[in-house]
Amino acid sequence: MTLFPTYNRYDLSVSKADGTIVEDIDGKKYLDFATGIGVCNLGHRHPAVQQSVEEQLNNYWHVSNLYKQPIQEEVANLIVENSPGDYVFFCNSGAEANEAAIKLARKVTGKEKIITFRQSFHGRTFATMAATGQEKVQEGFGPMLESFAYATFNQINSVKDLMDERTAAVMLEVVQGEGGVFPAEESFMTQLAELCKANNVLLVIDEIQTGIGRTGKKFGFDHYGIEPDIFTIAKGLGNGLPVGAMIAKKEYVAAFGPGAHGSTFGGNPLAMAAAKAVLTTVFEENFLQTAVERSTYLAEQLEEKIKPITFVKEIRQKGLMVGIECTDKVTRLVPELLGKGVLVLNAGESVIRLLPPLTVSKDEIDQAIGYIKEVLQSQAVTL
Template sequence: MTTLFPTYKRFNLSVERASGTIVEDTNGKTYLDFGAGIGVCSLGHRHPDVQQALESQLNTYWHVSNLYHNPIQEKVADALIRNSSGDQVFFCNSGTEANEAAIKLARKATGKHKIISFEQSFHGRTFGAMAATGQEKIHSGFGPMLEGFSYAPFNDIDAVKQAIDNDTAVVMMEMIQGEGGIHIADPEFVQELVQLCRQNDVLLMVDEVQTGIGRTGKPFAYQHYSVSPDIITSAKALGNGVPVGAMIAKESLHDAFGPGSHAATFGGNPLAMAAAQAVLKHVFQDDFLQEVAEKGTYLSQRLSESVGNFSGVSAIRGKGLMIGIECHQDVSPLVGRLLDEGLLVLSAGSNIIRLLPPLTVSEKEIDTAIQLIGDALMD
């Protein structure tokens, strides 16, 4: 009998230890991890650079109030700014918190309250982030959502034109909808959306919680589209397993978040910052990102060759090392079968197998995973 709330439908796997791309359970069985803690452990489990940074910080100090200067915060913020279109950073503890901060900032900076997001989006589970999420199943059972949120069909610029008005503060979007099914933003739609926002004095906020920090072969996924969002949110891979989130915003929004306007007790915690600094130093290297892009191409091509023509597969899509295999059936049995065979994968919705391997995955490990996926789909 567990004393935990049953908020997760857990698999029959109890983790004992993990290293790199390998997870070992309490019975000694090993698994190739193509979920990476839902895109969190992008440098693999217990990456030595991250572990060393954490151990060093443990011997220095663990926490001080944000009422005092924490120099490592400035270093991590500088790395994020140098590799994005932003100028200012607010640190928090998760993607949901980063999105909450973005919602508050957009409303306070513009003096407007309406927020447009997209159907099948996912922005988190607190009330603000949940209200921004365009999925009824996320809202169900929690009573009225916060006012001011509306949802347009993804990649439908005409729907956004109909929804936007003089009280619209911000449009929130994912460049690749992760939880919603690995749906990719159309480049023409993105360019038209940027123009529409500018014409109507509306902010553009991009949720990079799952797609950011190298996942798609660039520091952030929006950089594939040559656009410059007003607000960017990041988390998951930023700490490689240590909880940390960040909201990055343009200088023009600086004054809206003055003293007392927002806070997070543990935001920018020295341990989280040490992990993030090590992650960014490793990931934000051109040669590393190029390798991610090449491995992503290899994974997509090999999947297309191996399982793309299977009758049960309707589409394979994604970018970099964020791939979805859309099937004609519920994939829950397939995910369970692959776990039994020693491969950890995720689902996105009911019929999509989602692959988010560590960015350090090898081609040999990709080949192993594809063989196991192919065997499961064939059966």
């Protein structure tokens, strides 16, 4: 083994994948309710994405950002036309997108303090690791970058207590994914937006996991009737190809002029081809309506078949983003479910996280719920 052991890998060697199905090297098939940690929102090898990338492969792969690439403008226009943002910066990942957002917020305001939230997750670079409100992510790396302060999610007074004249921005996820699938409360988001506006503090929303249709709307903040000053996307944007983006209002464009920021591979044409197909597909009204119908069906099945199990403490859901909180640790249950043929994630020690593709069928939901019910019931029996 020549790879750094930075991942606790499960006993699965992937051979191929298509739609909601992943197949291992022995030919065993699995229902994928993890989608590469919320990446393959359209499922694996979606035809429109594959066709778009193949067409771009036959044109060119890379020329650098020193030259105009019309496909970048096309993708940026799709984002801007479907959001409150005005300008887009392309990069390669969610962490890079959040890094760009932090830099822009500090440069625009001339201030350095950024308020984030406990149990948040924003990435693993030094800036985004410091923004992340989880000690386990920060342990062992010495002093964190200064000027990050951590409020309590869904508690507006905790934000007020931290906000002062040095505050540049408040940065948050509208659903804390890695933190346990905790959706923001509507009253909290409304008050937070008003608080930021009243104090000339930028509102930065991390849509890395909630964006591109995951919650049943184009972006997670669409549920709350608010407009961020800056927001970030990645994961589902490329449906498996590495891409991220930071989007901001036009008032802030001058702060990111030539030389202020950059990325060698940001806006790579292959990633842009994937993103163009993804956005064209997901932002179509009928597609999102079908995704909402699937999330409603999933909610009904969870309510009927999973919630009554005594091992289950609470179920939290926003669209096709689900957290099943249990009364004990679930880390041992993820490989057990894998053995039965369904891929899921954990979010912390006691939460099973489901992130099925937005294209998931009712039959596939039924199959996955059946496996999950079987495993959780076996835990309830042993308690």
